Amino acid sequence: MASGRPYDLIIFGASGFTGQFVVEETARVAAEADSPRPLSWTVAGRNRTKLEEVLGRTASALGAPELKSKECIICDINDPLSIASMCQQGSVILNCVGPYRFFGEPVVKACIENGTHCVDVSGEPQFLEGMQLKYDEQAAEKGVYIVGSCGFDSIPADMGILYTRSQLKGILTAVESFLLVKSGPEGASFHDGTWQSAIHGIADQENLRKLRRQFGHKPLPVIGAKLRRRGSVFYSNIMNQYAIPFIGSDPSVVKRTQRYLHENLKESPVQYGAYAAVGGLGSVILLMIAGFFFWCFSSCRWGRNLLIKYPEFFSAGYFTRQGPSRKQMEGTSFSMTFLGEGYQEGQDPQEGQDPQQSQPTVKIYTQVKGPEPGYIATPIAMVQAAVTILWEQKSLPNRGGVYSPGAAFSKTTLIERLNKHGIEFAVISKPEA
Structure with a gap:
């Protein structure tokens, strides 16, 4: 350059x-x-x-x-x-x-x-x-x-998995993450630019599938026990509340990183499941209703136009053209808890047994936490x-x-830099709800 x-x-x-x-x-x-x-x-x-x-x-x-x-x-x-x-x-x-x-x-x-x-x-x-x-x-x-x-999107998840791998004494084979966003008395909100990106993303799923087929990628190998898929709604004993699959870009970004690390650096790929904690049963019911209407409206042009024109109405005030206030941002924080599992040093997770039947022998809990995610943590990252x-x-x-962040920064001091600036990576003995 x-x-x-x-x-x-x-x-x-x-x-x-x-x-x-x-x-x-x-x-x-x-x-x-x-x-x-x-x-x-x-x-x-x-x-x-x-x-x-x-x-x-x-x-x-x-x-x-x-x-x-x-x-x-x-x-x-x-x-x-x-x-x-x-x-x-x-x-x-x-x-x-x-x-x-x-x-x-x-x-x-x-x-x-x-x-x-x-x-x-x-x-x-x-x-x-x-x-x-x-x-x-x-x-x-x-x-x-x-x-x-x-x-x-998507440094906490992508770098969080690399951090978890670096802290495990053994071979990390699978990770689940649970996102929790806490707001203060003023509540939390986001700028409607994020809302628009989500609308267009849902509307264009078929073109995304076509795009991915052009890469011609072979499936990444599954090392050790296969990570089980959870339901669309489930109760997490770790978070002490209900959780749903996280619909953001984290899973796709992490997969790109794991493919790069496996194909270029010969590292063992990590399976990943991303979830978001959503609270009690009442929150789940409201989210399911809202999610159904959001999907229906996003699937047709007139519906998308309405969603984009009236973000505050259709998101119950969560997404606004003004974005969050300073007080809202100051009162909001996030944590992302990682539940990692794998195999002890020197142990071959596939040796002499069906990897689908093999049970992981080591576990690790890590966490990335930081300030308001959209407009404080994002600029820091x-x-x-x-x-x-x-x-x-x-x-x-x-x-x-x-590159994805993990592919570009896996050998750098980015995690240390983030720790110094308020996005903290740590091993936890017990997951914090």
Whole structure:
């Protein structure tokens, strides 16, 4: 990649709802004293006034008036020349412009063409896997790292499994994770951009299946006992409440990582089941009703239009165009508990017996916990992913390419960086509800 660029990091879409919090987190990290050298960064977007407003709010929030005079890069996702110009000025682009299925590809393309690394916070499997299929070889030729899903989707899950494996004395063969989001007196909510991504994702499931067939992947081998599938609703004794399968991008991202580690680093693949704790029976009933109507409306055009036009009504106020308030974010936190199982060191889980009948001999409980997931934890994860690419390129995969977080960062200190910034990884003797 070309050197001598004016900026280490450029936040594209800095005036968007997520982007403004990424700006704050970048400013905090740039002010830290332990960087190899001063971190240079700026913001980019199509509206100078809005970019300057974000810089002004960040300056006031952090007591850093010098941020108000920071130069802005003006570019528009619909103007390829302006996107190329932005990429030529930075080492790593932090792309906050979504939904990525509509706006992500021009940034990926421009980054590769101009030798610029890129991270995003997409939770959209079709975009993530489509970019890998289309651009992985081109990125490899350019030595560029394109790493998607570097926010709450899906760094806690993907890196959490790698952490669990590193802490187990033996061979980790299967993991289940249970997500719990706790809100304070003000409740919790999310910006409707996440709502729109979910609507389009459900509507486009058939195209996602077609896309995956183009990879021609062989099934990953099952090592040891096969991880049993749980029902659509079940009571978790670990979490002391009901749980449902987690419908986000975590399972698909983890599977991409496990495939990369198995095929390229000859590591034993880990089976994975992702779940979310939802509370008591009343919550389950409400979720089932809401989920049924959400699926029905997402499956037809008129229904999708209604869901997108009236997010607050159809989500009972959980998704809004304004996004959560500061008080809501300050009162919200998450934990992701991992139940890992495997086999003792020196034991072959498949030797002399049917792996389907073999019972795991060791277990481990780990946990990743942190602040509000959407707009506090996500910026932390995104910025730390970007600086890891910037400072630890010798620890990244030998070739450039389009990667999942675990594939890109398995040999880096990303977990240690996250621990220092409020997303904590730990072994727990007993799962915390």
